[in-house]
Amino acid sequence: MGFSIRNAVKTDCPQLRGLIQELADYEKMPDGPKINADQLEEDGFGAHKYFHCKVAEEEGKLIGFALFFFTYSTWEGKCVFMEDLYVQPEERGKGIGTKLWQSVIEAGLQVNCARCNFQCLDWNASSIEFYERAGAVNLSAAEGWLSFRMDREVMQAFLNK
């Protein structure tokens, strides 16, 4: 048997939404995901593709995914950003996460990306170890980069300043 990695298609979105929820639960933020499968279909498979996605499938069921998009560095040029990488707990240890991650990197190198970026929560020691083992550098520690966010209400308020 075993799993296969392929590009996500529109009809994967309901299952994908389920995996996104599992990841949020694992990250201890179960109320995080606000979007539904319809929005994923529109944003990832509509006229403008805001993301790309690779899925791991076994016996017709999705057991993991890697969601990514292309970003830009004014120092190095095109970059690929891996937003989510998730494998169901019972499927871990089989190399599925590595294969998904490699498929994202492959997509990045195909368009000549200079970097692969992603984020990880500081308490998630096993993921940090997994990433660092592959050669990824913790930029927050190495260069002191901090991440900032404004939500929609703050964005709107800022426009009225």
Next chain:
Amino acid sequence: MGFSIRNAVKTDCPQLRGLIQELADYEKMPDGPKINADQLEEDGFGAHKYFHCKVAEEEGKLIGFALFFFTYSTWEGKCVFMEDLYVQPEERGKGIGTKLWQSVIEAGLQVNCARCNFQCLDWNASSIEFYERAGAVNLSAAEGWLSFRMDREVMQAFLNK
């Protein structure tokens, strides 16, 4: 007199490359920028636009810029990421940075982005204060998000694992 904010055009790229260098010098990483004006033209104004850019202009000269692109959150949907925000030192204190930032947020809200994200170096207290005054949340501090990066050599090595 005064400045105006407009969308960058292809012919701005040589001046834009100069401003990118000024920002890298300010960030104490003068050897950071590896790309040239031709690459900016191709990546930002070619068939696939990897970035968008707003510029501040005064008397035909560029005095600041904000470079951004659209990303995706599996929790909230579309987001706008501000990669660079820069105003020449002698032009600061006139509200140019705020106007540039607002123009990025406006572009984000136009396509219904739920968030505006960006990064800042931890020693850059004046910028952090500027961002937090506008309501931006330091996610590295609030939620413990760390940023990771692989460069091209590490990406290639990881594919051969």
